[in-house]
Amino acid sequence: MQNRQAIETTLNKLFDAERMARRLHDDLAAMPGDALLDVLTDAIAGAARESDDDEAALRLVRIASLLGEHEGPRAIDALIDVLASEHPEARQAAGEEIESLAYDRFKEVAQGIERALKRLPVGAPALPELPYLIAEVPEPGVPRLIGQFLGHKDPDAVAAAIETLVEIGDPTHASMIEPLLGDTRTVELADDGGDATSEVTIGELAEEALGLLAPYEGEEEDGVA
Incomplete structure (x- = not known):
């Protein structure tokens, strides 16, 4: 009985803490945007210096x-x-927010992604994440935006762009991938099981991608005939 009471007491404290967190969140969200963004951007920098993960x-x-x-x-x-x-x-939380915003305000998100391509350094974890976040957004500008990743110096970002263009499945996008044939930069990709990785070149990924897109093109030609 005492154990149950202790659990219920702790659970109610958790509920109280969640209610308080939501109230504080709403209070902060209602504050003037520029002032809040000043504090939040400083807090991001502060979190980067935090020793406790x-x-x-x-x-x-x-x-x-x-x-x-x-x-x-x-x-x-x-x-x-x-x-x-x-x-x-944190990346998952930010990714969910970006993906949601992309459906509602694609132009705003697209411009932010274009800025990110210029300002983020090679190796930044965001670069290979961004193509996947926008791949399913029903906007005609999505393939063109993903195509900008194909010319980036970060090979992981290039690999992500190749994979997302294959997922979109439009054979007309093959022309964006073709210049990467013969690219010798390497990336590590997770195997199907996810327990191991294998190293492949960007050129090999491009060749595989073109092979996957080609059948779609053939099917379309057969259908027209």
């Missing part, structure tokens, strides 16, 4: 949630900065 991830997850409620380039850039962090939980 759990604490850093906790802060970044909450920051991402707040950023998702604001419009404008500063909010998008800050979300992408969270996506570029080393903490998987």
Whole structure:
């Protein structure tokens, strides 16, 4: 009985903490945008200096949630900065916000991605994540935006762009991939089981991608005939 009471007491405290967190979130979200974004961008930098990984991830997850409620380039850039962090939980939270915003405000997100391609360094975790976040957004500009990743110096970003264009499945996008044939840069890809990785070149990925897109083209020609 005492054990049950202790559990119920702790559970109610958890409910109280969640209610308080939601109230504080709403209070912050209602504050003037520029002032809030100043604080949030400083908090992102502070989280990057945090030695406790759990604490850093906790802060970044909450920051991402707040950023998702604001419009404008500063909010998008800050979300992408969270996506570029080393903490998987924070990247997931930022990715979900970016993907959701892309459906509602694609132009704003697209411009933020174009800025990210110019300002983020090679190796930034956000670069290979971004193509997947926009791949299913029903906007005609998505393939062109993903195509910009194909020319990036980050091979993981290039590989992600190749894979997402294959997922989209439009054979007309093959022409964007063809220049990468013979590219000797290497990336590590997870095997089907996800337990191991294998190293392949960008050129090999491009060749495989073109092979996957080619059947679609053949089927279309057969249908027309």
